[in-house]
Amino acid sequence: VAGNISQKIGVLGGGQLGKMLYQSASRFGISMCIMDKDKTYPAGTVCPYFTEGDIISYKDVLAFGMDQDIVTIEIENVSTDALHELQALGKKVFPQPEILDIIKDKGRQKEYYRINGFSTSAFELYKDASDIKKAVIDGVLPYPFVQKSRTEGYDGRGVQIVRNENDLENLLDTASVVENLVQFKKEIAVIVARNTSGEVAAFPVVDMDFHPTANLVEFLICPSDLDKTIQESAQNLAKTLAESLGIVGLLAVEMFVDTNDKLLINEIAPRPHNSGHHTIDACVTSQYEQHIRSILDLPLGDTSLTQSAVMINLLGEPHYSGNVKYEGLEEILKLSGVYPHLYGKKETRPFRKMGHVTITDTDLKSAMNKARFVKQTLKVIS
Amino acid sequence: VAGNISQKIGVLGGGQLGKMLYQSASRFGISMCIMDKDKTYPAGTVCPYFTEGDIISYKDVLAFGMDQDIVTIEIENVSTDALHELQALGKKVFPQPEILDIIKDKGRQKEYYRINGFSTSAFELYKDASDIKKAVIDGVLPYPFVQKSRTEGYDGRGVQIVRNENDLENLLDTASVVENLVQFKKEIAVIVARNTSGEVAAFPVVDMDFHPTANLVEFLICPSDLDKTIQESAQNLAKTLAESLGIVGLLAVEMFVDTNDKLLINEIAPRPHNSGHHTIDACVTSQYEQHIRSILDLPLGDTSLTQSAVMINLLGEPHYSGNVKYEGLEEILKLSGVYPHLYGKKETRPFRKMGHVTITDTDLKSAMNKARFVKQTLKVIS
Numbered sequence: 141v142a143g144n145i146s147q148k149i150g151v152l153g154g155g156q157l158g159k160m161l162y163q164s165a166s167r168f169g170i171s172m173c174i175m176d177k178d179k180t181y182p183a184g185t186v187c188p189y190f191t192e193g194d195i196i197s198y199k200d201v202l203a204f205g206m207d208q209d210i211v212t213i214e215i216e217n218v219s220t221d222a223l224h225e226l227q228a229l230g231k232k233v234f235p236q237p238e239i240l241d242i243i244k245d246k247g248r249q250k251e252y253y254r255i256n257g258f259s260t261s262a263f264e265l266y267k268d269a270s271d272i273k274k275a276v277i278d279g280v281l282p283y284p285f286v287q288k289s290r291t292e293g294y295d296g297r298g299v300q301i302v303r304n305e306n307d308l309e310n311l312l313d314t315a316s317v318v319e320n321l322v323q324f325k326k327e328i329a330v331i332v333a334r335n336t337s338g339e340v341a342a343f344p345v346v347d348m349d350f351h352p353t354a355n356l357v358e359f360l361i362c363p364s365d366l367d368k369t370i371q372e373s374a375q376n377l378a379k380t381l382a383e384s385l386g387i388v389g390l391l392a393v394e395m396f397v398d399t400n401d402k403l404l405i406n407e408i409a410p411r412p413h414n415s416g417h418h419t420i421d422a423c424v425t426s427q428y429e430q431h432i433r434s435i436l437d438l439p440l441g442d443t444s445l446t447q448s449a450v451m452i453n454l455l456g457e458p459h460y461s462g463n464v465k466y467e468g469l470e471e472i473l474k475l476s477g478v479y480p481h482l483y484g485k486k487e488t489r490p491f492r493k494m495g496h497v498t499i500t501d502t503d504l505k506s507a508m509n510k511a512r513f514v515k516q517t518l519k520v521i522s
Numbered sequence: 523v524a525g526n527i528s529q530k531i532g533v534l535g536g537g538q539l540g541k542m543l544y545q546s547a548s549r550f551g552i553s554m555c556i557m558d559k560d561k562t563y564p565a566g567t568v569c570p571y572f573t574e575g576d577i578i579s580y581k582d583v584l585a586f587g588m589d590q591d592i593v594t595i596e597i598e599n600v601s602t603d604a605l606h607e608l609q610a611l612g613k614k615v616f617p618q619p620e621i622l623d624i625i626k627d628k629g630r631q632k633e634y635y636r637i638n639g640f641s642t643s644a645f646e647l648y649k650d651a652s653d654i655k656k657a658v659i660d661g662v663l664p665y666p667f668v669q670k671s672r673t674e675g676y677d678g679r680g681v682q683i684v685r686n687e688n689d690l691e692n693l694l695d696t697a698s699v700v701e702n703l704v705q706f707k708k709e710i711a712v713i714v715a716r717n718t719s720g721e722v723a724a725f726p727v728v729d730m731d732f733h734p735t736a737n738l739v740e741f742l743i744c745p746s747d748l749d750k751t752i753q754e755s756a757q758n759l760a761k762t763l764a765e766s767l768g769i770v771g772l773l774a775v776e777m778f779v780d781t782n783d784k785l786l787i788n789e790i791a792p793r794p795h796n797s798g799h800h801t802i803d804a805c806v807t808s809q810y811e812q813h814i815r816s817i818l819d820l821p822l823g824d825t826s827l828t829q830s831a832v833m834i835n836l837l838g839e840p841h842y843s844g845n846v847k848y849e850g851l852e853e854i855l856k857l858s859g860v861y862p863h864l865y866g867k868k869e870t871r872p873f874r875k876m877g878h879v880t881i882t883d884t885d886l887k888s889a890m891n892k893a894r895f896v897k898q899t900l901k902v903i904s
Contacts, residue, residue, distance in 0.1 A: 145851065145864075163545060166568045169864030169877070179570070186548045188561070188570040424858055433855065442858035446828065469527065473815065476806055476824035482527075482551030495551065 145170055145436060150208030151183070152176075152195045156483040156493065157214035157412045158183035160420065164428035170436075175204045183214075185484040198222045205231055210435055212389060213411055216244050217292070234388040234435040235410035242385070243410050246317045247290040253405055256384055258377070260405045261396070263319040265290075269311040272318060276308060281318065290315045322404060324396035328364060329415035330378040331392045333430040336437040340382055341430070342375040343423065343443045346415050348394070359511060360415055360451040362422065363504070366397065374403055381405070390431045392416065414453065414496075421479045421498040422449035447477070448504035450511035454480075454495040454520055456488035462522035464488040472514045477501050480518070487522075494520045527552055527818060532590030533565070534558075534577045538865040538875065539596035539794045540565035542802065546810035552818075557586045565596075567866040580604045587613055592817055594771060595793055598626050599674070616770040616817040617792035624767075625792050628699045629672040635787055638766055640759070642787045643778070645701045647672075651693040654700060658690060663700065672697045704786060706778035710746060711797035712760035713774045715812040718819040722764055723812070724757035725805065725825045728797050730776070741893060742797055742833040744804065745886070748779065756785055763787070772813045774798065796835065796878075803861045803880040804831035829859070830886035832893035836862075836877035836902055838870035844904035846870040854896045859883050862900070869904075876902045 145168055151158050154176030162183055165172040173189040184190045193200035195215070201222035205211045210232040211223065223237035235243075242248045253260040264281070266272045275281035289298035289312055301321060302308060327350065331343045345366065349359040364371055378393040385391070392413030394406040416427035425433075425441025433440055456464075464486060472478050477500040485494055497514050501507035527550055533540050536558030544565055547554040555571040566572045575582035577597070583604035587593045592614040593605065605619035617625075624630045635642040646663070648654045657663035671680035671694055683703060684690060709732065713725045727748065731741040746753055760775040767773070774795030776788040798809035807815075807823025815822055838846075846869060854860050864877040879896050883889035 145848065159548075163548065163568075166541075166545065166866070167861075167863050169567070169866035184570060185551070186545075186568055186570070188566060188568070188572065190570065438852060439856045441855070444858070466527065470820060473823070474821045476826070479549075481549050484548070484551035 145438075147171075147209040147436065148173065148207070149432075149435070150175065150204055150211045151214055152201060152204070152211065152218045153214035154179075154181035154183035154187075154190065155214060156182045156481075156495075159186050159483060160417075160426075160481075161214060161412060161428045161431065162187045164426055165432055167429075168432065170432065173204070173208065175200070180486065182483040182485060195219065198225075202226065205233075210234060212431070212435055213240075216240060216410065220244065232435070235391075236386070236388065239385050239387050239410060243408060245290050246288050246407070247315065249408065250317055250319075252385075258381060258384075258405055259403060261319045261322045263317050266316045266318055268315065269313040272311055272316060273308060275318075284321045286319045286321055287311060288317045288319065290317055322396050322398060324398050324404070326366065326397040327394065327406070328366065328374060328397060329360075329392060329394045329413065330374050331390055331413055331416045331419075331427055331430075332375075332378045332382045333390050333427075333434045333440055334382045334387055335434040335440055336388050338383075339440050340379045341440040341443050342379050343416060343419060343427065343430075344445050345371040345374050346418070348415060357414060357451075357453060358515075359508075360418065361504070361508070362418055362445055362449045362451075367401075370397065370401055370403070377403055377405070381408070389434045390416075390427060417481070417496050418449040418451040418498045418500075419443075420481070422447050422500050447500040447502055448507045450499045450504075450507045452497050452499075452511055452515050453493055454482070454497060454518065456490050456492040456494055456520045458490045460520070460522040461489050462487060464494060465521050467519040467521055468517035471517050472497070475499075475510050475513070477507070478510060478514060488520050527820075529553075529591035529818065530555065530589070531592045531594060531814075531817065532557065532586055533594055533596055534583060534586075534600045535596035536561075536563035536565035536569075536572065537596060538564045538863075538877075541568050541865060542799075542808075542863075543596060543794060543810045543813065544569045546808055547814055549811075550814065552814065555586070555590065557582070562868065564865040564867060577601065580607075584608065587615075592616060594813070594817055595622075598622060598792065602626065614817070617773075618768070618770065621767050621769050621792060625790055627672050628670050628789070629697065631790065632699055632701075634767075640763060640766075640787050641785060643701045643704045645699050648698045648700055650697065651695040654693055654698060655690060657700075666703045668701045668703055669693060670699045670701065672699055704778050704780060706780050706786070708748065708779040709776065709788070710748070710756060710779060711742075711774060711776045711795065712756050713772055713795055713798045713801075713809055713812075714757075714760045714764045715772050715809075715816045715822055716764045716769055717816040717822055718770050720765075721822050722761045723822040723825050724761050725798060725801060725809065725812075726827050727753040727756050728800070730797060739796060739833075739835060740897075741890075742800065743886070743890070744800055744827055744831045744833075749783075752779065752783055752785070759785055759787070763790070771816045772798075772809060799863070799878050800831040800833040800880045800882075801825075802863075804829050804882050829882040829884055830889045832881045832886075832889045834879050834881075834893055834897050835875055836864070836879060836900065838872050838874040838876055838902045840872045842902070842904040843871050844869060846876060847903050849901040849903055850899035853899050854879070857881075857892050857895070859889070860892060860896060870902050 159182040175191040205226040284303040345364040347361040351358040392409040482495040541564040557573040583601040587608040666685040727746040729743040733740040774791040859882040861880040
């Protein structure tokens, strides 16, 4: 029954996204189980119904899913074979496994854009490193270009820029998408949701400001400073893509804005996304609640921003490994509108995502100033 | 160490207040354990570290508390003897047991106000029902008056108005506070917090609109429509009381505003309170986070209201008992700024608190209109 909140929801993946999804579900008193390898993972600190199992194991996912009414994910890297089987057995699986198959393979993802007329940077597919080298030697692939592993990439892993012969020696020996290096002036993200009834809603555009070396978002800023018309185009592009795919649940769409203000789809994720963390503290409806509304076929929530927001990821400081400590927490808590979200990971490692902080203010400049202070002050050490 | 968030916090009581306290703690990645009789209680749906035990048992509370760095409560009705012992053994216990002793006994509470110069309605203490009857017969206690059981009262239980000889037959045979029936024009609540360092902060005044028969708050409205000067007086009164008690943690202060705009303290609660639920969705800092900041001696958070808010309790409909169902959820979720909090109780009973809904809007009238719609539309049945 649509909108029946007594349905059992099973989530594959117990990281921070699973944790925040559970926190949102628990406000509605929804019965949600989570599966991942170890109940000390972030979601295990909030979900008493945590099943230990391997999300890439066909057997484990199938067994877990059979107990649920709806199966969803917080990470793409799961056994889609098991999800297909669960769907065939009559379970609701959102996002649908056939969409996951497309998205998990960056090659198929890019081909989907090409075939369906969605703008993206020019690309070719290659079987492996020697295949790419051959193209360079044959003169059909000029420097610089971007190599992306077709599968297994996450948080910048499996992606590298190849600028010269030296870089060529470090090619990943894997089936790859090779893209033109886009000259872009900005990278943005739009999260959309689509429920079973086909209702679609987009969150406001966020500007993504990347850390120069770690290839992770440093500041995520909402509202965007792009022209309103470009923002609307970006929201419409994301909505159209969600409708084209027919996805149920969230779809995070990362885009480049090139030097001609043209939007190019970079990558997509069919789940809650780092670029939507701020929605918890700064939007009428959070991305997590929106995902739950989508898969339960409830009316989608208002995505409006209530205040300006800046989000920063809280990464383990370089040179620190071991039991986590937070330095500067007292200082940042003296400020108004500073929301630390600490994921509850016991161990820190260099650049590990240990939490995030959302900073809100009625004025974006003030939010930005506070965010810079938080970034300088709050440190994850051991 | 002040502000050390790696301290273990143990909470006595696993109802909805414990649930929401845990939800707030989990955002900070804080290690929090909860004890109550049954892990199917609301807090057991969000806290994987739920210990089954009896919060009024000396032995259970002592054993539970020995494992913690800080012990706190979500309900007053706990073994304060065990809390005294834990404090003597060097544990931090907030609120402090000696303050709980005063507050749990409405007789001592009223005497505290009298001795320390806090305005409250006139009262006398009586040993039992016959003692009260004697005073009526002797002509020293005129109708109407209010009988309040000195202990065990909660959510309007243990409180009754005695208007005539018939009512006199229904007196509770218990040690009682007997108060003048105050002619008041409004009942309000102010929640304050005080941390170990002595910092004190008050949330905005809320207007409490009671249900005529169930003796439970029907609409809780913030901001209050009282004059700003009266609101400031109410906040100052609550702060002064918290400082006078020296309490660490939250103190909810319910007050009457009499026909001369004089403030009279009605009752207090040393914990998160029903009149502060809206702070989750409508204040910069929630009462739950504020409680955690207080007991960890972190800086107190900004208590400002970000939007107008109306809160309604979601009670089990009369004539329905059994497995809970929610009627009208889809309808209310079509509105913007409507936040249902369903506590996850499996069984409904007439007038049982099953959840609450916070309704926010930039405009209070619009919030009120939406709240009336929610009240008419969302029903807890079986």
